[in-house]
Amino acid sequence: MLIKTILNSIEKFQSFVYGRSAFEVVASVKSLVIELSARKSTRGQCVQCGRRCPTYDTQAVRLYQYVPLWNIPVYFAYAPRRVSCKLHGIHVEPLPWAEGKERLTKSYQLFLATWAKRLSWRDTAKVFNASWDSVYRSIQWVVNYGLAHRAWDNVKQIGVDEIAVFKGHRYLTCVYQLDKGCRRLLWYGKDRTAKTLLRFFREFGKVRCAQLQFVCSDMWAAYLKVIKKKCVNALNVLDRFHIAKKFNEAVDEVRREEVRKFKADGEDNVLAQGRWLLLKKPTNLTQKQTSKLSELLKVNLMSVKAYLMKEDFQRFWSYKSPAWADKFLEDWATRTMQSNLVPMKKVAKMLRSHKTLILNWFKAKGELSSGPVEGLNNKAKLTIRKAYGFKTLNCLQIALYHQLGKLKEPPSTHRFC
Ligand SMILES: [Zn+2]
Structure with missing residues (x-):
């Protein structure tokens, strides 16, 4: 099967035809170059009004990079025409396979941009032998198209x-x-x-x-x-997510302060590697971490106290009625204010001052x-x-x-x- 046949079946252009394909060295790499030419009896378009206009002159052949085939770089070779429009003067004709002056074809740009969603930009460039800049320009083109065609209706x-x-x-x-x-x-x-x-x-x-x-x-x-x-x-x-973040920040502050104290007093740091045990959701801990955590919780530490307060508050979210949730929050805050943990007291104050908005969670429940x-x-x-x-x-x-x-x-x- 000819390359031409494959191309005609996947990407056929109305006014252009595929011609000869041959190996050529492009940028010191053996590449497949496929010639394209304008269909006979068609004229080039004006880039501004789209009208078909007489050819003014033909420029030198340009290469447009296409999607690689079996790891062989592929290029389209085409000599663009300059057309003379009565209204808009002399311009280079627009081409269906590439945008403006871009030397990467649209198909190749979409190809790179799609891979760059799965891989990092750098890896995409590496895997497909493209430059970082080509990957960047491809994504920019795809994103700009998306933004221009974006719909914001029905956002509730x-x-x-x-x-x-x-x-x-x-x-x-x-x-x-x-x-x-x-x-x-x-x-x-x-x-x-x-x-x-x-x-x-x-x-x-x-x-x-x-x-x-x-x-x-x-x-x-x-x-x-x-x-x-x-x-x-x-x-x-x-x-919930943002409130949980505040809790974690407070527990971590207590823990850091305590570690500092251990160091100052020359004591063993029982909290070494304890950070994630105290910050992760209990359900996300591995079995080993869970047993480590239960060991840690037996020790009389400020960090442990803070952790237990944080976990205690989780019950708040299981209430069905805002009134009961409100009462729970108040009780929790009162208990916490009687403790000597400043970061946790800060959380309690913050919860109280934003209570109305926090309780809105229960009004929105389900939705x-x-x-x-x-x-x-x-x-x-x-x-x-x-x-x-x-x-x-x-x-x-x-x-x-x-x-x-x-x-x-x-x-x-x-x-x-
Ligand atoms: Zn025109």
């Missing part, structure tokens, strides 16, 4: 979250859609100020804001203020699950962790949309992967 539930980037020096505000069946990253903005979130709501529009039923968020005051102002019909819920925010947050963090090689914030943002945006892909006639 959103989550607002912040993530630290570049070793915590900077933050991104992420807005997720949390509706069942469509959980994705809707938007992100630099920083985590009120202005950042206001920018999202301005883009989102008044009508869509009014349709929102639930907004999940953490306790960041700037966010709470904006949500209250903009989402007048929605119930603002402080979600809202706490999983998605945590899941999306973890995915975003993973994307950032895999981000070695991302040189700028801009790269990182493209990566986040690419991984979490569920964006529409450019149309193609064949799926390569």
Whole structure:
């Protein structure tokens, strides 16, 4: 079977035909070069109005990289025409297989971008012998297409979250859609100020804001203020995931302080490697970790006390009625305030001051699950962790949309992967 036959069956162009294919050395690598030419009796299009216009001249042959075949680089070779449009002057004709001046074909770009969802960008480049920049440009093209064709209708539930980037020096505000069946990253903005979130709501529009039923968020005051102002019909819920985070931070603070004391007093550090035992959900511990934890809990330590307080609070989430949950929260806070653990007292104060929003969880019960925010947050963090090689914030943002945006892909006639 001829290469031409395969190409015609997967990617046929209306006004262009495949010609001869032969091995040639391109950039010191033996490659397969396939000639393309314009179908006889067709004229090139004007890039601006799309009208078929007379040819002004023909440029030198250019190579457009295509999806590799059996690890052999493949190129299309074509000499683009310059056409003369009465209205728009002389321009190079647009080509169906490549965008503008891009030397990578659309199929190859989509191919690289699809693999870059599964592999890191660097590995994608390595595996397919592409440059890092080719991978980056491919993803950027796919993401830009997706953003231009994105639909924001029927969004009923959103989550607002912040993530630290570049070793915590900077933050991104992420807005997720949390509706069942469509959980994705809707938007992100630099920083985590009120202005950042206001920018999202301005883009989102008044009508869509009014349709929102639930907004999940953490306790960041700037966010709470904006949500209250903009989402007048929605119930603002402080979600479990963010509250659990506060608890873990407090337990960890107690533990660190205690370890410091052990060191200062020259005592054995019984808490060595105890960090994960105290912070992980008990159900996520291995058998060995569980037995280690039960050993640890027998020791009279501040960290153990803090851990038990944290675990005790978990009962809060099993209440059905907001009134009983309220009572439990108050009792728990009172007990905690009588302890001498400052970080835990801080948590108690925080829970009390945000009680109304926390209790909204029970009003929304059944409608809202706490999983998605945590899941999306973890995915975003993973994307950032895999981000070695991302040189700028801009790269990182493209990566986040690419991984979490569920964006529409450019149309193609064949799926390569
Ligand atoms: Zn024109």
